[in-house]
Amino acid sequence: MSESAPDTNSSDAADAPTRPFRAIVDADAIQMAVELVDALFDECHLRLEAEGLRMAGVDPATVASVELTLGRAAFESYETTGVHTGVDLSRLGDVVQMADSGQLVEFDLASETRTLEIHIDGLEYTLALLDPETIRRPPDSPSGGFDFAGEVVADADDFDRAVRAADMVSNHLALGIDDDEDAFYVEATGDTDDVSLALPAEDLADLTTGEAHSLFSLDYLTAIDRAMPTDAEIRLRLGIEQPATIAYEFADGAGSVEYVVAPRISSH
Amino acid sequence: MSESAPDTNSSDAADAPTRPFRAIVDADAIQMAVELVDALFDECHLRLEAEGLRMAGVDPATVASVELTLGRAAFESYETTGVHTGVDLSRLGDVVQMADSGQLVEFDLASETRTLEIHIDGLEYTLALLDPETIRRPPDSPSGGFDFAGEVVADADDFDRAVRAADMVSNHLALGIDDDEDAFYVEATGDTDDVSLALPAEDLADLTTGEAHSLFSLDYLTAIDRAMPTDAEIRLRLGIEQPATIAYEFADGAGSVEYVVAPRISSH
Amino acid sequence: MSESAPDTNSSDAADAPTRPFRAIVDADAIQMAVELVDALFDECHLRLEAEGLRMAGVDPATVASVELTLGRAAFESYETTGVHTGVDLSRLGDVVQMADSGQLVEFDLASETRTLEIHIDGLEYTLALLDPETIRRPPDSPSGGFDFAGEVVADADDFDRAVRAADMVSNHLALGIDDDEDAFYVEATGDTDDVSLALPAEDLADLTTGEAHSLFSLDYLTAIDRAMPTDAEIRLRLGIEQPATIAYEFADGAGSVEYVVAPRISSH
Numbered sequence: 001m002s003e004s005a006p007d008t009n010s011s012d013a014a015d016a017p018t019r020p021f022r023a024i025v026d027a028d029a030i031q032m033a034v035e036l037v038d039a040l041f042d043e044c045h046l047r048l049e050a051e052g053l054r055m056a057g058v059d060p061a062t063v064a065s066v067e068l069t070l071g072r073a074a075f076e077s078y079e080t081t082g083v084h085t086g087v088d089l090s091r092l093g094d095v096v097q098m099a100d101s102g103q104l105v106e107f108d109l110a111s112e113t114r115t116l117e118i119h120i121d122g123l124e125y126t127l128a129l130l131d132p133e134t135i136r137r138p139p140d141s142p143s144g145g146f147d148f149a150g151e152v153v154a155d156a157d158d159f160d161r162a163v164r165a166a167d168m169v170s171n172h173l174a175l176g177i178d179d180d181e182d183a184f185y186v187e188a189t190g191d192t193d194d195v196s197l198a199l200p201a202e203d204l205a206d207l208t209t210g211e212a213h214s215l216f217s218l219d220y221l222t223a224i225d226r227a228m229p230t231d232a233e234i235r236l237r238l239g240i241e242q243p244a245t246i247a248y249e250f251a252d253g254a255g256s257v258e259y260v261v262a263p264r265i266s267s268h
Numbered sequence: 269m270s271e272s273a274p275d276t277n278s279s280d281a282a283d284a285p286t287r288p289f290r291a292i293v294d295a296d297a298i299q300m301a302v303e304l305v306d307a308l309f310d311e312c313h314l315r316l317e318a319e320g321l322r323m324a325g326v327d328p329a330t331v332a333s334v335e336l337t338l339g340r341a342a343f344e345s346y347e348t349t350g351v352h353t354g355v356d357l358s359r360l361g362d363v364v365q366m367a368d369s370g371q372l373v374e375f376d377l378a379s380e381t382r383t384l385e386i387h388i389d390g391l392e393y394t395l396a397l398l399d400p401e402t403i404r405r406p407p408d409s410p411s412g413g414f415d416f417a418g419e420v421v422a423d424a425d426d427f428d429r430a431v432r433a434a435d436m437v438s439n440h441l442a443l444g445i446d447d448d449e450d451a452f453y454v455e456a457t458g459d460t461d462d463v464s465l466a467l468p469a470e471d472l473a474d475l476t477t478g479e480a481h482s483l484f485s486l487d488y489l490t491a492i493d494r495a496m497p498t499d500a501e502i503r504l505r506l507g508i509e510q511p512a513t514i515a516y517e518f519a520d521g522a523g524s525v526e527y528v529v530a531p532r533i534s535s536h
Numbered sequence: 537m538s539e540s541a542p543d544t545n546s547s548d549a550a551d552a553p554t555r556p557f558r559a560i561v562d563a564d565a566i567q568m569a570v571e572l573v574d575a576l577f578d579e580c581h582l583r584l585e586a587e588g589l590r591m592a593g594v595d596p597a598t599v600a601s602v603e604l605t606l607g608r609a610a611f612e613s614y615e616t617t618g619v620h621t622g623v624d625l626s627r628l629g630d631v632v633q634m635a636d637s638g639q640l641v642e643f644d645l646a647s648e649t650r651t652l653e654i655h656i657d658g659l660e661y662t663l664a665l666l667d668p669e670t671i672r673r674p675p676d677s678p679s680g681g682f683d684f685a686g687e688v689v690a691d692a693d694d695f696d697r698a699v700r701a702a703d704m705v706s707n708h709l710a711l712g713i714d715d716d717e718d719a720f721y722v723e724a725t726g727d728t729d730d731v732s733l734a735l736p737a738e739d740l741a742d743l744t745t746g747e748a749h750s751l752f753s754l755d756y757l758t759a760i761d762r763a764m765p766t767d768a769e770i771r772l773r774l775g776i777e778q779p780a781t782i783a784y785e786f787a788d789g790a791g792s793v794e795y796v797v798a799p800r801i802s803s804h
Binding site for chain 2: 091094095098120121122123124125126127128
């Protein structure tokens with residue numbers, strides 16, 4: 001929760017002199033933002049703050065969480081008094097998908113009724129918002145942060161190929177860094193077939209070595225992979241039997257998303 | 269039924285000196301014609317008259333009816349002695365869909381066997397026709413006609429956006445004209461979300477005002493909307509708790525279709 | 537089985553001085569080869585011989601068999617000591633489909649472990665091979681060969697149109713040659729509708745007449761038709777109540793496939 005922002009569900013919001021949130025945004029940017037969060041769950045926290053729009057949530061099994069920011073720079077116009085609410089992602093996604101590429105989507109939040117008005121070229125959609133108290137909240141990171149051993153910057157395209165191939169043979173895959181070989185690797189071992197992808201430092205945009213190896217469920221990685229734009233440059237932070245973070249920018253750098261995925265117990 | 273045309277199912281037809289119907293038509297025109305009627309039901313009346321081909325039918329619940337004409341101008345060649353028969357639209361649709369865009373489709377009706385021969389570049393499909401007596405007939409309009417209050421000429425694209433958005437929130441929608449605001453509107457009220465589209469006169473090709481408001485089932489409007497070409501200019505006639513008519517031209521003006529949809533009981 | 541080639545499942549292979557099979561091939565050629573065999577069954581014999589790669593199999597009901605060759609000319613590089621093994625076509629197909637058009641796919645067969653390594657731009661997929669003794673073998677042709685009466689060379693496009701139309705009305709179709717009319721024909725008779733396509737010699741690339749007529753199950757012809765490239769020139773050999781062969785080249789002539797389909801008992 002953003003401490004500095006008044007809650008729309010509190011009585012303060014109703015006294016605010018202006019509309020709590022009005023903004024106009026390019027359809028492609030908001031469609032992408034919703035899709036990246038919708039990949040993992042149906043409902044999320046929506047925070048409308050001075051710096052931009054933020055969405056956050058965690059899946060029902062608390063294996064994967066997302067934090068997404070779409071900064072003011074992505075908006076044609078943006079004004080807010082600060083809002084914390086909740087949103088149904090599949091309904092919001094359906095609505096913003098009605099806009100054609102390049103069209104503008106206009107938001108207007110009427111706090112009194114807890115509804116978000118969405119305007120697309122004459123069409124007005126009134127979306128009921130959700131009480132944020134009813135939506136799972138991403139767990140706090142450990143006080144000292146995760147113990148990441150290394151960091152990889154790779155093409156989404158390479159990650160995509162490895163995840164799709166792994167999904168043919170198994171339901172989990174290992175992400176790791178081979179410190180000796182100076183390489184990032186993806187491995188999946190199935191009942192009959194195996195998949196591996198090793199990318200040495202020279203095939204990566206960046207590599208901070210440090211031995212790393214953790215096993216993840218393909219359910220989550222496949223969902224994250226499908227939503228990922230193919231031209232993204234993704235930043236992975238990895239450790240030994242640690243969560244992985246997968247982060248990248250979108251909307252010409254105005255948006256950023258970070259997924260945190262918990263590891264499976266591995267016998268490696 | 270066209271009174272002046274002999275029925276192929278009568279003995280007269282068998283004595284006719286020429287084939288009752290021979291015609292050659294561009295694949296795109298006949299594909300569109302069949303699709304526009306097939307949107308609502310599986311079987312329809314088929315009348316082959318001097319002015320052109322006509323299809324008509326009504327859905328099993330008698331909520332929506334269609335009258336479609338594909339005039340002689342749409343045909344490369346067209347000769348008929350006048351025929352009234354019935355046709356299975358999904359089978360006819362499958363056959364004409366075999367032709368590529370720009371190909372010619374040739375029809376030859378052999379009345380003796382109640383079958384329609386369809387030729388597409390060497391392929392011959394023999395389609396069994398249906399006894400028109402077994403096919404529902406669109407109800408007659410009331411003697412004085414419907415009591416339409418106003419008429420709207422709009423882009424199919426706007427109608428499409430409103431119907432698709434309404435379908436996200438409800439299973440019925442209201443079509444109306446706001447006499448004071450000089451605007452055509454579409455409204456749908458769902459359990460949590462609402463949709464509305466208001467098009468003032470300046471955003472319409474034409475508007476004849478007169479207060480109008482009726483509620484319709486989205487099942488029918490969605491089916492009509494899906495078949496509609498996106499570049500059509502549609503003419504809607506509306507009243508107060510009255511049926512709506514939705515009409516437009518296709519095949520470069522050689523074809524025309526009119527749907528009549530009965531209203532739902534509204535508590536508005 | 538290729539008599540001159542050592543079997544990878546025998547102890548000889550393990551003693552071979554070089555890898556039993558290493559090859560690099562254009563993605564499009566191998567994707568097409570796998571798809572043409574996968575159309576009819578899931579597992580097939582895979583022979584890696586001096587002349588090229590061969591795949592062969594027969595469907596569970598022993599109605600349809602395939603023999604496919606992808607010659608050395610289709611490969612960027614190709615070396616083999618001769619191998620006879622078995623392969624799961626849907627898994628092999630999924631892997632080679634990961635390559636983009638124009639990419640190279642590299643194969644490396646490690647006989648010791650009966651696995652085929654497949655490399656696509658950094659990705660390594662280890663595919664478990666199958667014991668060829670467990671895979672159905674296409675039946676031998678009768679000693680004198682089939683009694684074909686005539687041969688037709690036609691466009692895949694015409695065959696495709698006839699098969700798709702026949703599939704709308706029936707579950708079997710007749711392929712034949714009308715000796716008097718000098719024409720190849722396809723016919724299907726349904727409960728209500730009929731389909732026929734007659735192609736006279738002048739509409740065919742070649743026709744060797746001889747009265748022919750046999751009835752075939754559409755299940756098999758539809759599967760063969762769907763996998764067929766639309767620009768292929770297909771060679772059909774037909775007889776009276778005899779199997780039909782359907783053969784064509786692919787991969788710019790470096791590949792060839794021949795299907796043999798047994799006839800149904802016909803009352804014609």
